Amino acid sequence: MAIHLIRPAVLVTAGTILLAMAGGPVHAQQSSPAPAATIPHTAKGKPDLSGVWITGALQLLIGEEEAAAYRKADAEAGRPMFRREPPPYTPVAEAKRQEYLARRGIDDPMARCLISGVPRITTRPLPFEIVQLPDRIIILYEAHHAFRIIPTDGRPHPPDIEPSYLGDSVGHWEGDTLVVDVIGFNTNTWLAGVGTIHSEKLHVTERYTRDTFGTVIYDVTIEDPEVFTKPWLQQEIFRLRPNERLREYECIENNEDLIRFEKLLQTEPIYTRPTVR
Amino acid sequence: MKGLIAVIFASLIISASPAAHHSFAAEYDGEKPVTVSGTVVRIDWSNPHIHFYVEGKDDSGEIKQWKFEGYPPNMLVRQGWRRDETMKPGDVVIVSGWRSRLEPNGAASRLVIFADGRKMQSGPPAGTGGQ
Numbered sequence: 001m002a003i004h005l006i007r008p009a010v011l012v013t014a015g016t017i018l019l020a021m022a023g024g025p026v027h028a029q030q031s032s033p034a035p036a037a038t039i040p041h042t043a044k045g046k047p048d049l050s051g052v053w054i055t056g057a058l059q060l061l062i063g064e065e066e067a068a069a070y071r072k073a074d075a076e077a078g079r080p081m082f083r084r085e086p087p088p089y090t091p092v093a094e095a096k097r098q099e100y101l102a103r104r105g106i107d108d109p110m111a112r113c114l115i116s117g118v119p120r121i122t123t124r125p126l127p128f129e130i131v132q133l134p135d136r137i138i139i140l141y142e143a144h145h146a147f148r149i150i151p152t153d154g155r156p157h158p159p160d161i162e163p164s165y166l167g168d169s170v171g172h173w174e175g176d177t178l179v180v181d182v183i184g185f186n187t188n189t190w191l192a193g194v195g196t197i198h199s200e201k202l203h204v205t206e207r208y209t210r211d212t213f214g215t216v217i218y219d220v221t222i223e224d225p226e227v228f229t230k231p232w233l234q235q236e237i238f239r240l241r242p243n244e245r246l247r248e249y250e251c252i253e254n255n256e257d258l259i260r261f262e263k264l265l266q267t268e269p270i271y272t273r274p275t276v277r
Numbered sequence: 278m279k280g281l282i283a284v285i286f287a288s289l290i291i292s293a294s295p296a297a298h299h300s301f302a303a304e305y306d307g308e309k310p311v312t313v314s315g316t317v318v319r320i321d322w323s324n325p326h327i328h329f330y331v332e333g334k335d336d337s338g339e340i341k342q343w344k345f346e347g348y349p350p351n352m353l354v355r356q357g358w359r360r361d362e363t364m365k366p367g368d369v370v371i372v373s374g375w376r377s378r379l380e381p382n383g384a385a386s387r388l389v390i391f392a393d394g395r396k397m398q399s400g401p402p403a404g405t406g407g408q
Contacts, residue, residue, distance in 0.1 A: 060401050253324040
């Protein structure tokens with residue numbers, strides 16, 4: 001089902017970009033983006049999404065000052081403030097989410113270093129790199145050393161999908177928007193925060209639209225007839241980080257959370273009652 | 278000093294957001310901020326969080342050794358931290374954050390103020406791990 005939030009077209013002029021860049025942040029590692037006002041395209045004529053990008057809670061990754069500069073640039077460029085809709089859970093699923101919240105998120109799979117699924121892995125405060133090839137797009141995530149290979153040569157989902165954290169992705173272009181269809185998830189991930197559960201019937205549709213040189217609009221439609229009463233819509237803005245590189249993030253090295261969780265689960269009344277699972 | 282601590286508390290409250298350390302609320306109490314003035318004893322620069330130990334005083338005035346948790350190294354580096362350079366044993370610091378639910382002298386750190394006036398964010402705001 002092709003459902004996505006209707007977004008007013010963002011008219012970006014060279015002057016707007018220069019204005020945004022002039023007010024852009026100065027960071028210890030990150031100089032201003034290269035002054036290229038045009039969106040790069042591949043030989044096939046499609047927008048080239050290649051590059052290192054960040055999104056989600058920017059202030060955690062680049063500091064509040066620089067994140068605020070991005071928000072200021074958004075306002076000056078007339079970017080809309082995206083809606084944040086609560087998950088449209090069925091009463092049963094919402095009751096489960098509330099219980100996870102009451103348990104203060106101690107059940108978060110991510111805190112146990114399990115790979116985040118889609119779209120949560122995208123919104124982690126860690127960069128990811130998109131590598132666009134003629135027949136496929138590869139996304140490398142700093143979080144969990146994870147990667148996705150997204151065929152764009154017209155092939156369908158394979159018949160032998162095993163449920164997995166990141167599911168199975170296939171992509172195609174609708175105009176200048178990359179549309180990625182993702183199915184085949186396991187249930188070991190949360191979608192976008194504490195208790196945002198789903199079933200194996202989860203179906204995620206991602207739309208990547210490079211609307212300026214420095215940004216991609218990321219529209220996500222999350223469908224799951226087991227837990228949602230209607231599709232759950234999310235939007236984010238990716239920010240290009242031309243001078244950034246992916247680093248290593250090894251989650252399990254010294255994850256003291258695991259030890260503390262065990263103690264808390266045994267000693268704190270709020271955690272020792274029966275779980276929702 | 279009281280004014281400085283008030284500023285720190287204000288910044289902690291303003292910066293609180295739902296996106297934070299995974300399961301922050303499970304381990305730490307966002308309603309119980311703490312500020313410790315003292316001397317850095319040790320730094321464990323490790324994933325998924327660094328830990329550093331500060332011997333100093335909290336509001337009670339009692340000298341204790343505190344264990345603070347912080348961002349992972351790759352996030353600290355992006356915010357200007359350098360291992361073995363930014364914070365060293367012996368540095369005099371003021372660290373603010375939130376108390377652990379489990380460890381009496383443990384806390385999630387948010388901000389470190391060094392003796393030369395540098396202010397470095399060391400960890401995420403309090404929250405429920407919303408993202």
